[in-house]
Amino acid sequence: MLEFLSQVPELPACRPLALADQPFLAARFATEPSGTSEMTFTNLFAWSGSHPVFLARWRNTLLLWRGPRERGYLLPPYGEPLDRIGIRAVLAWAAAMGGAPRFARLPASAAHRLHAVDPELSLVADRDQADYVYLREELATLSGRKFDGKRNLIKKFEKSVAAVYQPLDADLVAFCLEMQKDWCEVRECSEHPDLDAENEAVCRALEYWDRLPLFGGALLTADGPRRILAFTVAERLTADTAVIHFEKGTTQYPGVYQALNRLFCEKALAAMTFVNREQDLGLPGLRQAKESYHPHHLVEKFILQPTG
Numbered sequence: 001m002l003e004f005l006s007q008v009p010e011l012p013a014c015r016p017l018a019l020a021d022q023p024f025l026a027a028r029f030a031t032e033p034s035g036t037s038e039m040t041f042t043n044l045f046a047w048s049g050s051h052p053v054f055l056a057r058w059r060n061t062l063l064l065w066r067g068p069r070e071r072g073y074l075l076p077p078y079g080e081p082l083d084r085i086g087i088r089a090v091l092a093w094a095a096a097m098g099g100a101p102r103f104a105r106l107p108a109s110a111a112h113r114l115h116a117v118d119p120e121l122s123l124v125a126d127r128d129q130a131d132y133v134y135l136r137e138e139l140a141t142l143s144g145r146k147f148d149g150k151r152n153l154i155k156k157f158e159k160s161v162a163a164v165y166q167p168l169d170a171d172l173v174a175f176c177l178e179m180q181k182d183w184c185e186v187r188e189c190s191e192h193p194d195l196d197a198e199n200e201a202v203c204r205a206l207e208y209w210d211r212l213p214l215f216g217g218a219l220l221t222a223d224g225p226r227r228i229l230a231f232t233v234a235e236r237l238t239a240d241t242a243v244i245h246f247e248k249g250t251t252q253y254p255g256v257y258q259a260l261n262r263l264f265c266e267k268a269l270a271a272m273t274f275v276n277r278e279q280d281l282g283l284p285g286l287r288q289a290k291e292s293y294h295p296h297h298l299v300e301k302f303i304l305q306p307t308g
Contacts, residue, residue: 001028001079005057011093014056014065017048019211021055026213028062028078033238034107035299037131037278038075042212042235042245046205050197056093058086065097072099073303076110084118091306102305105129111302122307128282131299132290133241134275139293140266146294150258157255162223165263168216168231173209176218176248179228180206183248202246205233214245217264219256229253230260240273 004024009015022041029039037043044053044064052067053075060080065072074094082090091101103114104126115123142150157163166172180202189195205212218231230249237243249256265275274296280287 001062002060005060005062005079008055008057008062011056011058011063011089012096014054014097017044017053017055019045019208022211032078034076034110035131035238035241035276036105036107036301037237037243037276038105040235040237040243042205042214045208045212046201046245047197049200049204054097058082058090061086063090063093065094065099067097067099069098072097073102073104076103076106082114082117087114087118087121100305102303104301104303106302106304108300108302111304114304120307121304123302123304126301126303129279129301131279131301132277132293132295133297133299134277134293135296136242136265136269136272136275139261139275140269142262149292150262153255153258154262155255157253157259160253160255161221161229163219163229163259164222165260165267166218166220167268168218168233170209172218172228172231173206175226175228176231177203177206179231179250180248183250186251202233202248205245215268217260217268219249219260219263230256232260232264234264234268236272237276241276242269242272242274243276244278
């Protein structure tokens with residue numbers, strides 16, 4: 001930790017996240033797992049085009065600030081616990097970076113620990129950012145009446161096209177990039193900032209496939225020229241949990257997402273107990289879709305900031 005921190009500027013200086021930071025950060029996240037979908041190197045790196053991450057330190061504490069500037073926030077700190085003076089100094093730095101003086105995406109343990117040090121700060125749960133976590137076995141089998149709708153969609157998909165499942169490899173990643181390009185052209189991603197940012201993140205993860213600890217799966221046409229119908233990108237989040245970073249499918253065949261999710265959970269995640277499918281961002285349609293898979297639990301996240 002101290003060796004790495006010696007390479008990180010001390011407040012108020014900072015530096016951008018780099019691919020070379022992966023070995024240390026990945027090890028640190030594994031040593032102090034938060035269980036939140038943001039705290040993987042892949043998430044920070046893939047989204048760093050639209051949501052740049054800067055590293056700094058306060059004494060022996062590693063700080064991660066995430067943009068964009070107008071909406072920036074501090075991620076959970078790592079290393080030596082911050083005292084009240086440190087917390088206030090770090091919040092002042094966050095404000096100077098251009099965003100709000102706040103910690104966000106804090107798991108419960110970090111949130112309550114920081115709040116206990118400085119109880120004058122406001123601590124609130126951020127429901128829109130809570131991660132949905134499911135039992136892998138339920139997603140792989142879809143057994144029971146509560147999943148009738150999902151099974152019906154999969155049957156509809158299977159009747160409409162002959163498809164095969166394959167694990168993602170370097171060759172398939174190239175086809176996934178082509179599909180992602182087509183997906184974005186249909187949805188005019190360049191005209192929608194959120195879709196454009198997501199597209200950049202998906203492409204970056206795929207382009208750095210051999211440098212990141214990712215695995216995935218795809219549905220391909222079984223007949224004729226090989227064509228990607230859907231793909232998913234994931235990684236191990238904790239010892240018993242995988243996190244799904246991205247999932248994309250063609251709109252041509254209803255049920256393609258449900259079919260891929262079931263097969264991926266069955267074939268690629270057998271060693272996992274849980275599947276983290278990230279947050280709903282407060283979007284009603286996305287919340288309904290995530291709740292329709294009957295989560296086992298939500299991973300709460302908190303915001304810690306000055307009152308008023």
